[in-house]
Amino acid sequence: MTENSKVALVTGAASGIGEATARALVxxxxxxxxxxxxxxxxxxxxxALGSGAEAIQLDVTSAESWEAAVTRITAQSGSLSVLVNNAGIFTPGGLEAIGEAEFQKTFEINALGAFLGMKAVVESMKSAGGGxxxxxxxxxxxxxxKDAIAYSASKWAxxxxxxxxxxDLAPxxxxxxxxxPGIVETPIFTGFPREALDMMxxxxxxxxxxxxxxxxxxxAFLASDQASFCTGAEYTVDGGYACA
Structure with missing residues (x-):
């Protein structure tokens, strides 16, 4: 980032990639x-991060929760200029194993959450002149x-x-x-045996x-003005997983 005027909201920020992102942005x-x-x-x-950070309760599957969060942020700090939709869950299970409720919950958090977040911040970012x-x-x-059909499908979404x-938002x-991201040492993989992670x-x-x-x-790079000509793109940070 190149200036100190940005106001950012990072979801799923209590641990893992969200926590690391909050640290980087602060x-x-x-x-x-x-x-x-x-x-x-x-x-x-x-x-732990000090005056540059503030916690806010947010249920990413609720439009009302998003509205309340954005209203509070803009009242306190002005227009939002950065949104990081990071909140997500991993649901194991292949096509025959996973149930409808599990599939739906995975999409609600991983995909609907990102959709609602983008809708919630658009007006604030317009006021900021972009974001x-x-x-x-x-x-x-x-x-x-294999054996992760709901997770994979939600991340394709x-x-x-x-x-x-x-x-839609380029204008x-x-x-x-x-x-x-590829396989990252975060709480999402807590339930995986170490031997399985080593094999992966x-x-x-x-x-x-x-x-x-x-x-x-x-x-943090994509949030910054250094990435001002980057939009609509996909950035892999996966140790080569997607091309192996």
Whole structure:
């Protein structure tokens, strides 16, 4: 980022990539709101980050929750200039194994959440004269993934949302890009046995887990004015997963 006037909202900011992104944006000089349904977790991160960060409770599946968050942010800090739609869940299960309720919940958080977030910030970003929206998809949104049909499909949806929104919002100088992390050492993989993670990463061109800071660096770049000619694009940070 190149100036200290940006106001950013990062979802899923209580841990993992969201937390690392909030840290990166605060370090770059932005005022950052850490949105998470886990408000206490977000408060702990915000306290550690100091006056440049503030926690805000946010249920990304609720339009009303988004409206309340954006209203509070604009009242306190002025127009939003950066939105990072990072909140998401991983739901394991192939076509025959996963149920309708699990599939729907995955889409509500991963895809509907990004859709509602973009809609909620458009007017504020117009008032700011433009902005940057970064939607966190996944390498699973670029390739098919066995035994993760709901997760993969929802992340493909985020990819499509980002491309279409980039076209819709370009006249207002609002940029929209998607970031596609690979296998990253975050709480989303907490339930995976270490042996399974080692097997998954062994086949990568860069055979290791990614770390949240590597993803956050890409997001911070796309949020900055250095990326002013970048919109409607997909940025992989996956150790070569999608091309292996």
């Amino acid at each position: 370090a770059a000089g932005a005022k950052v709101y850490l949105g998470d349904i886990n408000e206490e977790g977000a408060k702990a991160v915000a306290t 940057s929206i970064v939607n966190v998809s996944s390498s699973a949104g670029l390739v098919g993934v 985020v990819r499509g949302l980002s491309r279409s929104a980039a076209l 207002y100088s609002i940029r929209v890009n998607s970031v596609h 990463t062994a086949a990568l061109p860069q055979p290791r887990l990614g770390n949240p800071e590597e993803i956050a660096a890409m997001i």
